[in-house]
Structures are given as structure tokens and as C-alpha cells.
């Protein structure tokens with residue numbers, strides 16, 4: 001059970017502009033410091049996305065991120081696994097097209113954890129915008145990205161199409177977004193973005209987050 005109730009989590013998700021996916025930074029050993037910097041810069045949601053971790057390592061990293069989220073009033077998200085989300089007391093679970101179906105994840109999580117969906121086409125976005133039990137969705141990749149090799153870019157046309165639908169459900173653009181491309185994504189109609197390398201690979205994660213967050217909030 002997350003510390004926040006479902007209503008507050010959904011309120012914060014709706015207000016969120018910048019969502020970060022990070023690995024556990026195992027080699028650098030600086031996860032707490034990195035998370036504090038990114039969150040201080042303006043990240044609203046932080047997801048642990050690290051396919052190399054065993055469950056116990058994932059839970060340990062989520063504890064570090066959860067403490068950072070509490071310090072900065074941010075939301076903690078888990079990727080793929082409803083059991084880990086529940087055990088970690090996460091606020092959000094993110095599910096891709098090949099992950100657990102939303103309805104089955106809801107059986108595990110109950111109502112207080114928000115669930116997000118990945119989408120890669122207008123048909124998938126339309127489904128995710130209305131799917132029972134889903135709270136937000138992402139559209140992408142906007143550009144090809146080494147973070148998700150083998151996933152063809154959907155391009156900015158998908159962002160334009162999604163923006164034109166005026167969905168009530170919050171949605172984020174993802175994939176290849178950094179400060180230099182942010183203007184194009186916003187111009188295409190996105191108001192919220194998910195980034196990985198733009199912050200994880202920055203020498204100054206706080207400044208990288210701050211400049212993206214400021215432009216999304218302008």
C-alpha cells in the first residue's frame with residue numbers, strides 16, 4: 001500500500017510534467033544522490049527501470065528511491081512487476097504492451113496504485129485512453145533510441161494525433177527526448193514527457209531536469 005492514497009496519486013500524476021526512468025546506478029553507487037538531484041531539479045515521477053536486477057536488489061533500490069520521493073513530494077513508479085510495486089509500496093506501476101494486462105495488475109494492486117500503459121500507435125493510444133483501470137499512458141518512441149533498441153520510432157505524428165484527441169487521461173511523450181528536441185515535442189502537442197538519458201547521462205542531473213521542467217511548466 002503506498003503512503004499516498006489513490007486520489008492524491010492521481011492528482012499528482014495529472015499535474016506531473018516530467019517523468020524520469022532510471023536504472024539503479026549499481027556501478028556508480030550514487031542512486032540516492034542522483035535521485036535527490038533529479039527530483040530537486042523538478043522531476044515529478046521517478047521510475048526504477050533496470051532489467052538487470054534480481055527482485056531483492058530491485059526492492060533495495062526502490063527503498064532508496066522511495067525515500068528520495070518522500071523528501072521531494074514526488075511519485076515512485078515500478079516498471080513491469082505488480083508484485084514488486086505492491087511490496088515496495090510504490091505509487092505507480094508502468095505496464096507495456098507485452099506486460100501484465102491492466103485488469104490483472106489491478107487484482108494484485110487494488111485501487112490505490114496508479115497504473116500506466118505504453119502505446120506505440122493511435123489504436124493503442126485510443127485503447128489506453130479509455131481502458132478501465134489505467135490512469136495514464138505514454139506514446140512513443142518519438143525518435144529511435146538506444147535505450148529501447150529494436151523499438152521502431154512512432155515519430156511525432158503519434159504525438160500530434162494523440163494531442164488532437166483531447167483525451168482527459170494524462171499522457172506523456174517518450175523516446176529520444178532531450179532538451180534540444182523538447183521544443184519539437186511541445187510543438188507537436190505534448191505537455192508531459194518521459195526521459196531517460198537526458199537526465200541519467202547528464203553530468204549535472206539537477207540542471208538537466210530543471211531546464212526541461214521549467215520549459216514544460218512555462
Ligand SMILES: Cc1ncc(COP(=O)(O)OP(=O)(O)O)c(N)n1
Nearest residue numbers: 049079094095096097118138174194
Ligand atoms: C513511463 C514509461 N513509459 C514507457 C515505458 C516502456 O515500457 P515497455 O514498453 O514495457 O518497455 P520496458 O520499459 O519494460 O522495456 C516505461 N518503462 N515507462
Ligand SMILES: Cc1nc(C(=O)O)sc1CCOP(=O)(O)O
Nearest residue numbers: 140141145147175176195196197
Ligand atoms: C523505455 C522506453 N519506452 C519507450 C516507448 O516508446 O515505450 S522509448 C523508451 C526509452 C526512452 O529512453 P531515452 O529517453 O533515453 O530515449
Ligand SMILES: [Mg+2]
Nearest residue numbers: 080095096099
Ligand atoms: Mg515493460
